[in-house]
């Protein structure tokens with residue numbers, strides 16, 4: 660099997676970072692099974708315990724915020740090496756904005772951390788989520804790659820070349836280097852899990868985080884163009900309509916477009932101390948527009 664390179668200069672990914680602890684704990688304030696629940700809440704506790712014990716689904720409560728926030732954690736699939744791929748949901752509204760991190764890890768692992776940080780922020784500040792909207796976070800779409808510090812999954816496949824698009828082909832590139840696009844579209848456990856989850860969820864807008872070109876690229880579906888432009892303006896990134904550097908085949912946001920789902924890649928800026936604030940401003944602006952009907 661063609662082993663893909665971890666880094667390529669064309670996309671400014673050349674600073675490799677060591678793999679860090681890959682565990683994906685719930686935020687400290689969101690641990691299930693708190694002992695602070697008072698007796699009148701016994702029924703609620705029983706319900707939570709039942710839900711917590713059921714496979715793949717648990718509810719946790721943020722109790723430090725004064726306002727009760729529910730985060731629903733769902734295991735949407737498992738990686739090649741059997742690590743869970745988790746989705747976190749805040750708000751039960753049907754109109755949802757979804758954030759995906761870590762399709763590429765290794766040098767791009769900052770994409771995992773930014774989605775975790777945004778998830779934790781909205782768990783602590785649910786008042787920032789406009790009424791009628793929900794947020795779904797999949798911070799670590801490639802947990803094996805994260806664990807091993809690689810761009811690709813445990814089978815060496817580039818998970819942003821493995822999606823069911825009209826242009827999928829086995830011969831795929833990252834810059835001028837060949838990467839493994841898999842045996843066929845959705846040949847990988849990670850892409851299958853995410854695809855089925857998102858097609859079922861039908862989010863209004865999907866943001867997929869990468870590094871490090873400091874720009875956003877929309878997929879031209881639905882409201883993708885105005886929402887992406889607004890995010891880019893608020894976050895201080897460039898907005899492009901088409902990746903100009905090299906052809907990307909079997910790409911995630913194009914698969915979303917073929918399903919009619921608006922999506923954008925967010926290419927973070929490298930070594931950016933302001934990344935969280937910038938992306939929070941971008942996301943808040945998107946939520947404001949979506950709440951207003953965009």
Ligand SMILES: [Zn+2]
Pocket residue numbers: 763767819868869870
């Ligand atoms: Zn990437």
